[in-house]
Amino acid sequence: MLNRVKQPLPGAQPRVRFTIPPESAELGQAAAVEQPAPGAMFRHPIYLGFMGTVGVGIALFLNYIMANTSQLLLWIVTALFISLGLDPVVRWLEQRRVPRPLGIVLVLASLLGLVAMFFATLIPTIVDQTTQLITKAPGWITDFLNSDFFRQLDVQYHVIDTLNTQVEKFFQDSQAVGGIFGGVVGVGSTIANGLFGTLIVLVLSLYFLASLPTMKKWGYRLAPRSRRARVEDLSEEITAGVGNYVIGQVCVAVLNATYAFIVMTILNVPFSVLLAFVVALMAFIPLVGGMVAAVIVTAVSLTAGWQTAVIFAICYVAYLQFEAYFVSPRIMQKAVAVPGAVAVISVIAGGSLLGVLGALIAIPTAAAVMLLVREVFINHQDEH
Incomplete structure (x- = not known):
């Protein structure tokens, strides 16, 4: 009975895997077929015109594909960015004799566990504080409307009459009222697309993280053999810098x-948990994220008094200076180094092209471009 179990099933075949072809050891083999003279084919006008049309x-076909798959390409870039950020942790586990598949499972399980614990603790607090904000907002509006400043403004510019007139016009316009319901549907579809995109990014991140060494080998094989070692060194330096940058950030x-x-x-600033979550999100945006977070939190701190807002602004701006000169250099010492002007320009350009994701990957991309310029172009210019 045991012998029967150990025997393979009738007709069973091993699974076919897509492997990298072995490198050829014979580099100097001459082609058996006689090659045409260089540029001979391009001298014919019909051939030249045909190839130009092709x-x-x-x-145009590639442009059509890029235009209609921009969202998918954005998901792929996000997943690749995440996988490069998690790869240093997986490689650190590999150095501790942990198999790579097990290391990937441990890293993803730890990440998902931390995210789940974070949101399980954060969401009830955010819901509670958001409810308090909505409850207190009418009182703040009433106090503002009853203030001397607003009364003087209304006497001079008739603000209340203008607002009432605009509200009446809005509700009399059927298209505007219908746009509200269309906006609600649009918000629902946006949330659904966001959840679907998150799932796609997680799945792609898992596959990229599992197959990252193989992907690198395939990429290196696309380079000429004489330059393959140089391409590998530069690629490893770039990917290591991106991974360290993500972890450091x-x-x-x-x-x-x-x-x-x-x-x-x-300082008893209201909605501290919600604001801390906003600060964490803004901190991922290089250069300007900290100042944007400072403005947002300081504005909310004004509800507790101008003294509270001033004290928080001083303390937080002081921490940003401490972070810029002491914390970030030590955390990012193995990551990327980009001059300030290049960093600002790259963040603005990345944000304009891809939004928040573009701002996040702008500095690693700029560092990669500067590395290639320094190691390839400048070295080539120095040799001539």
Whole structure:
């Protein structure tokens, strides 16, 4: 009975795997077929015109594909960015004799567990504080409308009459009222697309993280053999810099949000948990994220008094200076180094092209471009 179980099933075949072809050891083999003279084919006008037409057609086809799959390409870039950020942790586990598949499972399980614990703790607090904000907002509006400043403004510019007139016009316009319901449907579809995109990004991140060494080997094989070692060194340096940058940015964001939460708790700033979450998100945006978070939290701190807002602004701006000169250099010492002007330009350009994701990957991309310029173009110019 045991022998029967051990025997393979009738007709069973091993699974076919897509492997990299072995490198050829014979580099100096001459082609058996006689090659045409260089540029001979391009001298014929019909051939040249045909190939030019084919090239334009391929370019238009690629442009059509890029225009209609932009969302998918954005998901792929996000997943690749996440996988490059998690790869240093997986490689660190591999150095501790943990198999790569097990290391990937441990890293993803730890990440998902931390995210689940974070949101399980955060969401009830956010819901509670958001409810308080909605409840208190009418009182704040009433106090503002009854203030001397608004009364003087209304006497001079008739603000209340203008608002009443605009509200009546809005509700009399059927298209505007219908747009509200269309906006609600649009918000629902946006949320659904966001959840679907999150699932796609998680699945792609898992596959990219599992097959990242194989993907690198395939990429290196696309380069000429004489330059393959150089391409591999540059690619490894770029990917290592991106991974260290992602991990460092996460550490900076956590420290930033923790400090802001402690200061807000001491000063009794309202909605401290919600604002700490906003600070953490803003900290992922290089250069400008910290100042945007400072403006948002300071504006909310004004509800507790201008003294509270001033104290928080001083403490948080001081921490940003401390972070810029002491925290970030030590955390990012193995990551990327980009001059300030290049960093600002790259963040603005990345944000304009891809939004928040573009701002996040702008600095690693700029560092990669600068590395290639330094190691390839400048070296080539120095040799001539």
